[in-house]
Each structure stands twice: as structure tokens, then as C-alpha cells.
Amino acid sequence: MRKLGSMVVAGVLSVSLIATPIALYAQSATEVCTQAEMDAKRDVNKVLWMGAGFFLGVIGVGAAYVLEPDPPAMRLVGKSPEYVATYTDCYKSAGRNLQVKSAVTGCAINGLLVVGYYACVLGTLAAAASP
């Protein structure tokens, strides 16, 4: 019964908006968009996407572009269709940009490390080969 009770409570609690920074008074499209961008900035896991870029290279960058982040459902409760349309578009656009930027950074760091490594190896070989 406890587990059942927990499930019901979970459903009831899902009305709650923990960690859901809804724009309270952002009414104009610009303001809604600004709020969505701020939320996306907070939600996107930059370390994760940097790791994806570092370890997966171009594939990681591609995934960052394709896998758009979606705003938490409960942020849109009680909002007008116009708000929902603007918010979701801006959130996803901003989120994707952040993901791609982080993945590219990870990819670039990996590239620099590889180039540095080969430069060191070549330098060592050249030094060893010189009389």
C-alpha cells in the first residue's frame, strides 16, 4: 500500500513545478523568448555535450545538433498557445545552440590534444634522428 500511496502522491505532486522557472510576467514574444533562453541555459548539461564532442568527435557534434532539448512539460501549464509556441521554439533553439557549442568545444579540445601529441612525437623523432 505504501508503494501505491507513493505513486499516487507522485502523480499529485507532478502538478507541482519544482525547478520550473516559468516566466511569470513575460508577455511579449521577446520577453518569453528571453526567459526560454535563460531556462535552456540552465537546463542544458554542457559538460555532457562537451564530453560527447570530445569522445565522439563529429558524431557528438551531430548528435548535439539533432537531439534538441525539450522543455519540461509542467512549464507550459496554464499558458496560452502563443506562449507555448514561442517558448518551445526559443527553448529548443537556444538549447541546441548551447549543446552544439559545447560539443564543438569538446571536439576541438580533442583535436588539439591529438595534434599536440603528434607534434611531440614528431619532434622527438626529429630530435632523435638529428646527429
Place this chain on the structure above:
Amino acid sequence: MIALVLSFLSLFPDTLWVSGKFYRTLTEQGDTERVSGTLYLQPGQNFFLEVTMPVHQIVTLRAETLILYYPERQLAFKLRSSLQMLPLGSQVFALNEQDLLKQSGFVFLNRETRGDTTWSFWSHPQEHLTLKLGTVQNRLVRLTLENTEKQRVLFQVEVKEYREIQPGLWLPTSIQTLDATTATPIIEKVAFQDLRLTSEVPHWVQSFVLPPQTEVRIRGWSE
């Protein structure tokens, strides 16, 4: 998350719903936004919110898709949602909280009882977080998440005024949340009224489908 909730499907009689009125206020920088409506919940199966104020909106989940439907506008949004579908507090409740916390990288520290409240303390060393869970008779009454580096509260949830809607099934009627992760803290209060177990819900809830003439806007990975 959704899949895990659905895995409990068999625990609840198919015909029973929890329904009740909800009133939610969000306060930020002294300004308050109010949303109210009716909740219909069939644990592990169906979840509906009929928002009546400030707009008429029906919110429901279908697997990992969120549907926001505006009947008067004959307009619906379908969002392929991520794991953020449910907020943190619900996730803690929906699962065995210990398993969830361990999976999330939290380490159990200790447990102690003060008065009628049992407190359990958890730590996330990598993220410099501590979590304090207070329960009374296995019912959550307080959750506090703190950043130990900055020594400040990030989230705080207070769950109050439990009512027994059937023997052994207790539901809270007041939930207050503080979100201090944003530039300006947000306080949310949700109150429930007339929560009850019932088999009688409106027909549209029993068999929800979008009318054929509805304009559907897809917002998701498949877009």
C-alpha cells in the same frame, strides 16, 4: 521515468481515479501568477489536468508525449518530452527514493529521529550537494537540497496536510516549493481540494482523443 511509473500499473484498479481541484500560485519578486483547474489521475496510466484559469487548457501525457490541448481554439501541441517530464519531487516519490538517489550519485549518510519526524541525510560529493528528507509515518514532509560549497539551499519542498482518502492511502493537500537555483527565487504553492478516489470521471477523460479537426503542432525530436 514514465516507463517505471507505468510498471506499477497492476497495483491500482483500472477503474479508479484520483480527482480533485488544484490551485497553484507562483511567486517571483513579489509578483504572483495563479493557475487552477481539475486533476484527474489514474496512477501509472493516465494523467490529466484541465486548467480553467487563466486559460482553458487540457494537459495530458501519452507515454513520453505531452499534449497541450486548447478546445476552444481547436489547437493542440504535442511535445516529445525528455526525462524532465516530471519534476524532482515527483521522481523522488514515484520510485523507491533510496534507489533513485543512489542511481543519481547520492550516498546515504545517516538517519535520525526527532520527535515524530525521521530525517535521512544524503550527500553527493561530486556535485557538493546534500539532501535532507524528512518523513512522518513514511510520508514525505520536507525535502531540502543544499549546495555545501556555497552553503545555501537550492530546493526546498514542504508537503503538508495529508488526508486519508481511503484506508491506508494518504494524499497531501498542500505543497510548497522554493526554487533558489534561479537568479530570483521562485516560490510555488499548490493546494488541492476535494481529492477523492472515484470511478466517475468525465467522458472526455475516460476516452481522450483529439477531435479530427484539431490543428496539431508537433514540437519534438521528430519535428
